Amino acid sequence: MTYRVDIEGLDASILMHPKVWEASGHVENFTDPMVDCKQCKARFRLDLLGDMINDKKKKKALESLKESLKDDAALLEKISKIQAGSVENENFETLLTDNEIGKLLLPELNCPQCGNKGTFTSARQFNLMFKTFIGPVEDSGAVVYLRPETAQGIFVNFLNVQSASRQKLPFGIARIGKAFRNEINTKNFLFRTREFEQMEMQFFVKPSDDKKWYDYWKTERLNWYYSLGMTKDKLRYHDHPADKLAHYAKEATDIEYQFPFGWGEIEGIHNRTDFDLSRHQEFSGKSLKYFDEESKEKFIPFIIETSAGASRSFMAFFVDAYYEEEVNGEMRSVLKFHPKLAPIKAAILPLVNKDGMPEIAREIEKDLRRNFKVFYDDKGAVGRRYRRQDEIGTPYCITVDTQTLEDKTVTVRDRDSMEQERISVNKLTEFLIIKLSQ
Ligand code: GAP
Numbered sequence: 001m002t003y004r005v006d007i008e009g010l011d012a013s014i015l016m017h018p019k020v021w022e023a024s025g026h027v028e029n030f031t032d033p034m035v036d037c038k039q040c041k042a043r044f045r046l047d048l049l050g051d052m053i054n055d056k057k058k059k060k061a062l063e064s065l066k067e068s069l070k071d072d073a074a075l076l077e078k079i080s081k082i083q084a085g086s087v088e089n090e091n092f093e094t095l096l097t098d099n100e101i102g103k104l105l106l107p108e109l110n111c112p113q114c115g116n117k118g119t120f121t122s123a124r125q126f127n128l129m130f131k132t133f134i135g136p137v138e139d140s141g142a143v144v145y146l147r148p149e150t151a152q153g154i155f156v157n158f159l160n161v162q163s164a165s166r167q168k169l170p171f172g173i174a175r176i177g178k179a180f181r182n183e184i185n186t187k188n189f190l191f192r193t194r195e196f197e198q199m200e201m202q203f204f205v206k207p208s209d210d211k212k213w214y215d216y217w218k219t220e221r222l223n224w225y226y227s228l229g230m231t232k233d234k235l236r237y238h239d240h241p242a243d244k245l246a247h248y249a250k251e252a253t254d255i256e257y258q259f260p261f262g263w264g265e266i267e268g269i270h271n272r273t274d275f276d277l278s279r280h281q282e283f284s285g286k287s288l289k290y291f292d293e294e295s296k297e298k299f300i301p302f303i304i305e306t307s308a309g310a311s312r313s314f315m316a317f318f319v320d321a322y323y324e325e326e327v328n329g330e331m332r333s334v335l336k337f338h339p340k341l342a343p344i345k346a347a348i349l350p351l352v353n354k355d356g357m358p359e360i361a362r363e364i365e366k367d368l369r370r371n372f373k374v375f376y377d378d379k380g381a382v383g384r385r386y387r388r389q390d391e392i393g394t395p396y397c398i399t400v401d402t403q404t405l406e407d408k409t410v411t412v413r414d415r416d417s418m419e420q421e422r423i424s425v426n427k428l429t430e431f432l433i434i435k436l437s438q
Contacts, residue, residue: 007172007201010166012153014178015144021129022285024152026145029247031125033097034184035106038121040114045184046123050092052112058092061108075100124134128181146180151305154202155276168288170213176202176310184274188261190315197310204290204301207274213304214251214271220253221267221306228336230320234258238265247277257316262270267308268317274300315379317341321393327418335393336416339436344394345372346432349385351401353378361400364366364410364425390415395435396430
């Protein structure tokens, strides 16, 4: 966002008028199907239940279901079609969430928690928004929701931002912030949590340009992960088939990362059409039409959304950067973060704690700290200090040694190659700026 003239930044509130969530469709549609085990009271998301049951048991349940349906050719054909048509591993989810088949398949399954068979309730829809109340009276008129996505704050502020920034179509509004979802099953560390950080961008375009910009952002967003060093073959698109699109989407894809536990979505890209702005216009009674000075026309723009999870993407970068490797007969753990992502850009280490080296190192630290997050460390042997920085992903270690006292140069050690070069102290800022902009 900072580097683009066509994108503005925004912060909007977590608690918004409840009508915003009616307009967005969240009150009606933001639900997950849920089942309970009557025996142990555990609660599961129906679409994720299959992930918790091993393949052998799933196969057995399906065989038993087919056997009981041997006289129902129509249903058997429907099952075969789903099995043939779905993406790998999604067959079971599709079968379970199908109204007709799910009802019959559930009794064949064992509860992943207590192991009992046939103990599931039928599926119920469960709204994922957290509710709270405005004011002292906790009645239905005072209900507000913790935002389940940051996007709606952008839609309702679209004309405010557009007129204040004097942007013309096409342009985007981006924001980063907390989102809250009452997830039934949190799992895989930061992958699915109830409170998480999103970074979303809504790009407003002329309706006839929607396809062009959808394709543009699809490519651009994948390139963003590549540009920050993520392993290429661990990233892929998962295009949504037409019958699985969200209620607001004309076209959609997920960018997925191959985590150690399998492929998982880290970002969603949607062509949201004029759905959101039209709905907010309808529910608020305020026009959200854009006036195009060239054509002198007023219309509701289409929106291309790029919606990334900051916490999920962080986890993907973290997993991708982690290596254990042998160096001179010893193991080192290293986080090979792209320098732009490394939380600490450089460590400054006096070789020994005497001969004026700590004083010079402190001066370097003070100077670099004005522009970069740096760390001063004088504890222990220098080799150990390098290892500590490797573990937290610091790309450069700057060491003040005997030669520094003579010619004002220091060594800069590269985390990944472990090679060292000598650099003048007064060139360190320039060196880091170049490295961090690559
Ligand atoms: N505005 C569209 C939207 O919110 P989404 O696919 O529901 O779309 C976007 O969410 C991104 O937010 C996901 O790709 C994921 O990275 C992240 N996300 C969603 N639910 C999450 C959760 N429970 N925990 C962590 N991250 C989550």
